[in-house]
Amino acid sequence: MTAQFRFASRKPLAVAIALSASLLAGAAHAHEGHQAEAKDVTAEAVVSQYANVAHATYSDALASANALRAANAALIEAPSEATLEAARTAWKQARVAYQQSEVFRFGNAIVDDWEGQLNAWPLDEGLIDYVEGDGYQAELGNPGASANIIASESVQIGADKIDTTEITPELLASLNELGGFEANVASGYHAIEFLLWGQDLNGFDAGAGERPASDFAKGDACTGDNCDRRGAYLLAANDLLITDLEYMVGQWAEGDKANYRTELTALPAGEGLEKMLFGMGSLSLGELGGxxxxxxxxxxxxxxxxxxFSDNTHYSHFYNAKGIQNVYEGKYVTLDGRTFEGPSLHQLVANNSPELAKKMHDAFDTTMGQLQVMVDTAEAEDGMKFDQMIAPGNAEGAAIVNASIQDLVAQTRLIEEIAGTVGISGLEADTADHEF
Known part of the structure; x- marks a missing residue:
């Protein structure tokens, strides 16, 4: 992949995984059910519910990362097309909650500083495993772009020689941004994605990566060489993902006087509201739209x-936008179907300007409806995935993407407007240096 480091339902993925109810029991149990009357809602209660939604979302992300770990272990134990497909399905399911969590990154430095180890992209995949030369475009000058950790017991970067004999979570964490190149991404969702799918060599044509299950096979059945190390890498990356998510679940949990939730809710409520609105607008505008x-x-x-690698981008975009709506509505629907709901920004805005609250609600419906078009187009028989939509000369695809961008821009302008309604003056979402 060309390198540039970015940290980065109405139709959920048809995937079932077992989730631990105990992970979510404390996330917002007091808010399960009907919301409070709008007239009773306070800014303090809205910020507290924001933390509840964050905890529930990260708890789901952790549970689905554990389910992915089980699927990956099953693949390594008995490699077959069936176990590979099950692992890929678990990866897609793991993206549902995580993508909804990205709205908490903007405005909360503890999330933004942490997020790169989980979701950095694009990456130079030659750092991790074998690549096809004709289909591989690495960042110019990146010495790690062909390191192939899986095939190597050491990596030489300039004068430094790094021992990679034992592939561990700690090793992978240390290799991120190796040599100062942001495209050297050794861990996170996209490293796991590459290991499960391999390169997508189809360009703008239909098709995702086609890594064979035999890349994880034992003995003479192994293809791609180093199958044992490939399996070790997959599990190490998954274990690091779980550890990172456990940390963030803890940061949003109730009852810990030393965690981020306590710090956030101790601030004046206006500062909490500003973080919420800045996060919503910045993910909407600069990151997702831009x-x-x-x-x-x-x-x-x-x-x-x-x-x-997986051609799952349409769902990632959809669930990013859903996360923004979740924060506004003070609501989260778990992967096992439970709804956590409480005091919301929508209610707070409605107290002051019912008309503006309705406009904001309608804008979210419009955006989610347009992103549903993107999902439906991608998932249709002989569908058009995101990498096909952006192909040169694809007017239909460009129209879908452009309409999505314009809806995100429109909803961001309303987010900036409602900030004033709740006492936040001069809020401007991060554009990531894009012009809209």
Whole structure:
């Protein structure tokens, strides 16, 4: 992948996984059920519910990462096309909650500083495993772009020689941004994605990565060489993902006087509201509308597709936007179907300007409806995935992506407007240096 480091339902994925109810029991149990009357809602209660939604979302992300770990272990134990497909399905399910969590990154430094180890993209996949030369475009000058950790017991970067004999979570964490190159991404969802799918060598044509299950096979059945180390890498990356998510679940949990939730809720409520609104607007505008859609469309670059190995990008975009709506509505629907609901920004805005609250609600419905079009188009028989939508000359695909961007821009302008209604003056979402 060309390197540029970005940290980065109405139709959920038809995937079932077992989730631990205990993970979510404390996330917002007091808010399960009907919301309070709007007239009774306070800014303090809205910020507290924001923390509840964050905890529930990260708890789901952790539970689905554990389910992914079980599926990956089953693949390594008995490699077959069936166990590989099950692992891929578990990876897609793990993205549902995590993508909804990205709205908490903006405005909360503890999330933003942590997020890169989980979701950095695009990456130079030659750092991790074998690549096909004709289909591989690495960052210019990156000495790690062909390191192939899986095939190597050491990696030489300049004068430094790094021992990679034992592949551990700690090793992978230490290799991120190796040699100062942001495209050297050794861990996180996209490293796991690459290991499960391999490169997508289809360009703008239909098709995702086609790594064979035999890349994890034992003995003479192994293809791609180093199958044992490939399996070890997959599990180490998954274990690091779980550890990272456990940390963030703890940061949003109730009852810990030393965690981020306590710090956030101790601030004046206006500061909490500002973090919420800045996060909503910045993910909507600069990150999702700009980095994840506008860049790829204007450059006609499948190298800038978010979930580029799996062709799951349409769902990642959808659930990013859903996370923004969740914060506004003070609501989260868990992967096992429970709804956690409480005091919301929508109610707070409605107290002051019912008309503006309705406009904001309608804008979210419009955006989610347009992203549903993207999902439906991608998932249809002979569908058009995101990397096909951005192909040169694809007017239909460009129209879908452009309409999505414009809806995100429109909802961001309303987010900035409602900030004033709740006492936050001069709020401007981060554009990530894009013009809209």
């Amino acid at each position: 980095e994840r859609m506008k860049v790829a469309l204007e450059a006609n670059s499948f190298e800038d597709e978010h979930d580029c």
